[in-house]
Amino acid sequence: MKQLSIMVDMDRCIGCKTCVVACRNHHNLVNHRSHMPGEIPFYIKVESQAEGTFPHLKEDFWVSPCKHCKTAPCATACESGAIRKDAQTGIVLIDKDKCTGAKKCIEKCPYNVIQFNAEKNYAHKCNMCYDRVVHGEEPVCVEICLTNALSFGEKEILKMQAQANGKEIIKAMSSQSIIYVKSSS
Amino acid sequence: MYEDGWIPTVCYQCKAECSILALVKNGIVQEVKGNPRARGKMCVKGMAGITSLYSKERLTHPMKRVGERGEGKFERISWDEAMEMMETKLRALHEKGEGHKFTYSMFPHSASDPKWRFVNAYGGFISTGLPHCDSGKIMAHLHTFGCFPNHHIAPMYFSVPKGGLMILSGRHPFGCMDDACVAKDILDAKERGAKLIVIDPIFRPEAAKADWWIPIKPGGDAAFFLGVCNYLLLNNLHNKEFCDKWVREGDMEKLLDYIADKSPEKMSAICEVPAADIIKLAKMVAEAPSACIDAFKSIMYGNAMDWGQVWSIFLVITGNLDNPGGQPLPELTPMAPVNPVPTPPNLKELGYHRTGPNREKFDHYNFILEPTWYAAQAIKEGNLKIFFATECNPALSEMGAAAWREAVSMKDDDGNYMLDFFMVSEILPSETMKWADLVLPDQTNYERWELLYMPWWYNYSHGASLCRPVVKPVGEARHTNNVIIELGKRMFPEFFAFKDDVEYYDIELGGVGMSIDKLMENGGLWSPGTVGFYKYKDKKKFDTPSGKIELDWNMYADINQQWPSPELPLEYRKEEDNFPFILINFRTIFLNNTGAWSHNNAQLRDPVSGLDSNPIMINPIDASRLDINEGDTVFLESTTGKVSSIVQLTEKIKPGCIGIIHGFGQTVGQVATMVSCFNDNELIADAGSHLDEQDLRGGEAHVSTRVTIYK
Known part of the structure; x- marks a missing residue:
C-alpha cells in the first residue's frame, strides 16, 4: 500500500486556524478583494471537543482536511470519473476538467470537506498539496503549523513515529488516511 | 525596487511584528510564512494580512x-x-x-x-x-530591579529547562501577541519536561494544554502570589543566597515583617484558590530549577502595581532573574543616534495630565508616557x-x-x-x-x-x-x-x-555596523546571536538607584504604598450587590484587539478561519439561577454602560464571572458590521473622570468592571 498521510498531534494542536488561511493563500481559494466572511472556500477546518464540568475540564483541538479515504465514497459516487485515488501516493484527486458539477461527491463525502465552485461549476478539495509533495516538499498546512502539531509522510512510518514518541493513535478518528494521536493518559 | 520570489520582511498584523517571508509573483503578494532564519512562525492574523493588503475597503486617498x-x-x-x-x-x-x-x-x-x-x-x-497594557509591570520591574520589561517581555520559553515551571497568570500567549513562535516554544518546553501552570478564571486553549489549571477570582493574583511568597519565606524555601547578595540591605527584613500575616489561608479568602493549592505551588516552585510568570490581563486592573510588585518579589526571592527559564532582563540594540536628537518635554511638568485641575492627584504618577x-x-x-x-x-x-x-x-x-x-x-x-x-x-x-x-x-x-516594501502601494x-x-x-x-x-x-x-543594503543582503535580519544570562553579574549591579534590588518602594512611603495591597482591584470591590458578576473581557488570536484592520479582514471574521461572534459567556450554574438559557438575548449592565447580546452557556468560565471578547464594536466597514458585536469598553467607566478609582502611581487604569445580567 502506498499512502501519504498527515499526522495530527492533539497534544499540540491549539485550534488557531493558521493552517486554514495558509492553505487558502497557497491554493488561491480566497479573493482578498471581494470575498466576505462565510463565503470563502476552505480545504481544512478546525474542530474541538470539550468535556467535563467546571473546574474539571478537558478540551482537544484538531484539524480536519480531506481524509483521503481508503475506498473514497466521493470517487465511487462520481459518474464522470473525475475523482481517483492516486496509485503512487494514495492521495484522492479531483480532475476539475472532467468534473461535470453533479455534486454527487459532496453528497457522499462523510466528512463534508468538498467545496464547490459555482461560478466555474466544479468540485474541489484538499489534494494534500500534490504539486508540492511530489517534489519533496511538505503540504503547506504541515510546513506552517503554528505549533508543529502536524507531520507529513508515509502513513506506516508516521504511525511508527507516534508509537516511538509514546503517542496513542486515536483509532476512531484515524480510520482513513489522516492519523490523530495524543499522549497516553 | 520590487522583485519576485520569497522576500524577507516583517508582519504587522499585531505588535509582535514577527519576521516573515512574503512570496511575490508578478508584483502581487501570494503567500506568506514565518522566516526560518528568525523564529519561523506566523499566526493566523499574519497569514490573513494579504487580505488586509488587497481589501476593497482600503483607504486610498486623503x-x-x-x-x-x-x-x-x-x-x-x-x-x-x-x-x-x-x-x-x-x-x-x-x-x-x-x-x-x-x-x-x-x-x-x-x-x-x-x-x-x-x-x-x-x-x-x-x-x-x-x-x-503594561504600566503596572513596567513600573514594578523598573522600581524593583531597574529593568524595562513590558508584557511582550515574556519568559523565554525556549530557555525553560526540564522541570522548570511556566506560570501563566491571566495570560493567553497562544494568541501570539509576543511572537508567533511562543505557542510552539511552550509546547516544546512541555515536551522536554517543563510544567505549564495556568491561573485563569476562564478555560482557554492554554488551560487545555496545562499540567495544572487553577481557576482564580479575577484580580486575585496579588493575593495568590503573596500567599506563595509567604509560604516560601516562612519555611525558608526561598533563594537565600541570591537575596543575601543582591537585595538592598534591610529590605528582606522589611519584606518579612510585611508578609508575615499574608498566609496562604488568609490570601485564599481573597483569591478563592484553596490554601492547599497555594502551598502546593509554593512547594513546586521551591523544587523547580526555574519558574517564570507571564501575565497580561492581571496587570490591567486597578491593582496592577500591587500585582506587579508581588510578581517582582516572587521573582527576586526565588532568584528567577535573567536566568534560563526565568524573567529576562533585555537590553536595547545599540543603534547610532541621528544627531541632533530632539529633547522631549518634561512629562511631569507639562504632560496633559499635569496641566489641569487634577494635577495634584498625579504627584505620584511615575509612568514614562502620558x-x-x-x-x-x-x-x-x-x-x-x-x-x-x-x-x-x-x-x-x-x-x-x-x-x-x-x-x-x-x-x-x-x-x-x-x-x-x-x-x-x-x-x-x-x-x-x-x-x-x-x-x-x-x-x-x-x-x-x-x-x-x-x-x-x-x-x-x-x-x-x-x-x-515588497509591492507597490495601493x-x-x-x-x-x-x-x-x-x-x-x-x-x-x-x-x-x-x-x-x-x-x-x-x-x-x-x-x-550595518546599513539597509547590508541588512537586505543579510536576509533582513541582524542579530548578535546570543541572548545573554545573568548580565547583572557582569555589571555587578542592577540598574536601580542603589545598584541593588529594591523591594521596599520608599518613593511611595508618604502615601503608605511602599508595599503591595493583597486586595482585589477596587473596581471589583464596589457595588457587589447591584452588579454581582465580574466581567472578564479577554483576547483571542483572531483579533488585534481593537485594531481596525483585523475587524475589516474577511478571513479573520470568517467562521472557518476566524471569529464571527462575541457571545456573553456564563456558567450554567449562574444561568440556571437566573433562568437564562443558551441563545437568549440578554442585557449586560455596569454602573456606566449597557449592552445587549446572545448568551452562550459554558463550563469554561468560573461561576460569578461573565466572559466576553475584547476588541469588537466597530461600526465602520462592510466586514466589521456583518455581525453586530458590541464594544466591551461601553461598560467600563471612563478612567479619567474617575480618578478616585485609579492607581495614580502610574499603574493601570481599570479595564474591567462589575456587571449585572438580565433578560
Whole structure:
C-alpha cells in the first residue's frame, strides 16, 4: 500500500486556524478583494471537543482536511470519473476538467470537506498539496503549523513515529488516511 | 525596487511584528510564512494580512471631514491640502507656546520611531497603548530591579529547562501577541519536561494544554502570589543566597515583617484558590530549577502595581532573574543616534495630565508616557488640543467609550470643538476615523519601510529586522512615517536633515555596523546571536538607584504604598450587590484587539478561519439561577454602560464571572458590521473622570468592571 498521510498531534494542536488561511493563500481559494466572511472556500477546518464540568475540564483541538479515504465514497459516487485515488501516493484527486458539477461527491463525502465552485461549476478539495509533495516538499498546512502539531509522510512510518514518541493513535478518528494521536493518559 | 520570489520582511498584523517571508509573483503578494532564519512562525492574523493588503475597503486617498464629528462624512482632498491642514494647525498651537497640548497616539515601532522624533521636536507627548497594557509591570520591574520589561517581555520559553515551571497568570500567549513562535516554544518546553501552570478564571486553549489549571477570582493574583511568597519565606524555601547578595540591605527584613500575616489561608479568602493549592505551588516552585510568570490581563486592573510588585518579589526571592527559564532582563540594540536628537518635554511638568485641575492627584504618577485614559478628561479641561492617531483605534480602545466620544465631540461657547484638530491615519476604515477631521491612507507592512529593534521583543536574539516594501502601494496611500518626516522637514528642519526614512534607518544601523543594503543582503535580519544570562553579574549591579534590588518602594512611603495591597482591584470591590458578576473581557488570536484592520479582514471574521461572534459567556450554574438559557438575548449592565447580546452557556468560565471578547464594536466597514458585536469598553467607566478609582502611581487604569445580567 502506498499512502501519504498527515499526522495530527492533539497534544499540540491549539485550534488557531493558521493552517486554514495558509492553505487558502497557497491554493488561491480566497479573493482578498471581494470575498466576505462565510463565503470563502476552505480545504481544512478546525474542530474541538470539550468535556467535563467546571473546574474539571478537558478540551482537544484538531484539524480536519480531506481524509483521503481508503475506498473514497466521493470517487465511487462520481459518474464522470473525475475523482481517483492516486496509485503512487494514495492521495484522492479531483480532475476539475472532467468534473461535470453533479455534486454527487459532496453528497457522499462523510466528512463534508468538498467545496464547490459555482461560478466555474466544479468540485474541489484538499489534494494534500500534490504539486508540492511530489517534489519533496511538505503540504503547506504541515510546513506552517503554528505549533508543529502536524507531520507529513508515509502513513506506516508516521504511525511508527507516534508509537516511538509514546503517542496513542486515536483509532476512531484515524480510520482513513489522516492519523490523530495524543499522549497516553 | 520590487522583485519576485520569497522576500524577507516583517508582519504587522499585531505588535509582535514577527519576521516573515512574503512570496511575490508578478508584483502581487501570494503567500506568506514565518522566516526560518528568525523564529519561523506566523499566526493566523499574519497569514490573513494579504487580505488586509488587497481589501476593497482600503483607504486610498486623503479625506477631510464635511459633517460634524461622529457622522463619518468626508470628501476627498489632495495630499497637498492634507499636509497644509496639519502644518497650519500644528504651527498655530506651537506658536502659542502650547506644544505640550499635542499628543500622538501610536505604537512606536522602535525607540527612535520617526513619529516619536517629531513629537519630541514639537514638544508634545506620545500616548501609546502602553499605559493600558503594561504600566503596572513596567513600573514594578523598573522600581524593583531597574529593568524595562513590558508584557511582550515574556519568559523565554525556549530557555525553560526540564522541570522548570511556566506560570501563566491571566495570560493567553497562544494568541501570539509576543511572537508567533511562543505557542510552539511552550509546547516544546512541555515536551522536554517543563510544567505549564495556568491561573485563569476562564478555560482557554492554554488551560487545555496545562499540567495544572487553577481557576482564580479575577484580580486575585496579588493575593495568590503573596500567599506563595509567604509560604516560601516562612519555611525558608526561598533563594537565600541570591537575596543575601543582591537585595538592598534591610529590605528582606522589611519584606518579612510585611508578609508575615499574608498566609496562604488568609490570601485564599481573597483569591478563592484553596490554601492547599497555594502551598502546593509554593512547594513546586521551591523544587523547580526555574519558574517564570507571564501575565497580561492581571496587570490591567486597578491593582496592577500591587500585582506587579508581588510578581517582582516572587521573582527576586526565588532568584528567577535573567536566568534560563526565568524573567529576562533585555537590553536595547545599540543603534547610532541621528544627531541632533530632539529633547522631549518634561512629562511631569507639562504632560496633559499635569496641566489641569487634577494635577495634584498625579504627584505620584511615575509612568514614562502620558496616560491615554486621561485623554478624554484632558480634552474637556482644555489641555489637549491636537490629537494624531496612527495604527490605533481609541474610539474602541479607550475605557469609557461614551466619555471619549463626548470629549472629542465637545464644543466651547463659540461653537468650536474643544479638541481643535484630530488626524487619523489608517489602512482600513476604523471606528475612530468617524470623529477625525482628517483621514490619511496609510501603507501596510507590505508597502513600506520600517526598522524594528524594540527591546521588548520576545525574540531578543535578533536585534533588528527590516520591514521593506515588497509591492507597490495601493492608491495614494503613504506611509505615515514619511508624512510625519515631511512635516518635520517643514517645521523642524534641524532634526529632519536626513533625506528620507531609508537614510534615517541607514544612519541608525551604523551603530551595529550595518546599513539597509547590508541588512537586505543579510536576509533582513541582524542579530548578535546570543541572548545573554545573568548580565547583572557582569555589571555587578542592577540598574536601580542603589545598584541593588529594591523591594521596599520608599518613593511611595508618604502615601503608605511602599508595599503591595493583597486586595482585589477596587473596581471589583464596589457595588457587589447591584452588579454581582465580574466581567472578564479577554483576547483571542483572531483579533488585534481593537485594531481596525483585523475587524475589516474577511478571513479573520470568517467562521472557518476566524471569529464571527462575541457571545456573553456564563456558567450554567449562574444561568440556571437566573433562568437564562443558551441563545437568549440578554442585557449586560455596569454602573456606566449597557449592552445587549446572545448568551452562550459554558463550563469554561468560573461561576460569578461573565466572559466576553475584547476588541469588537466597530461600526465602520462592510466586514466589521456583518455581525453586530458590541464594544466591551461601553461598560467600563471612563478612567479619567474617575480618578478616585485609579492607581495614580502610574499603574493601570481599570479595564474591567462589575456587571449585572438580565433578560
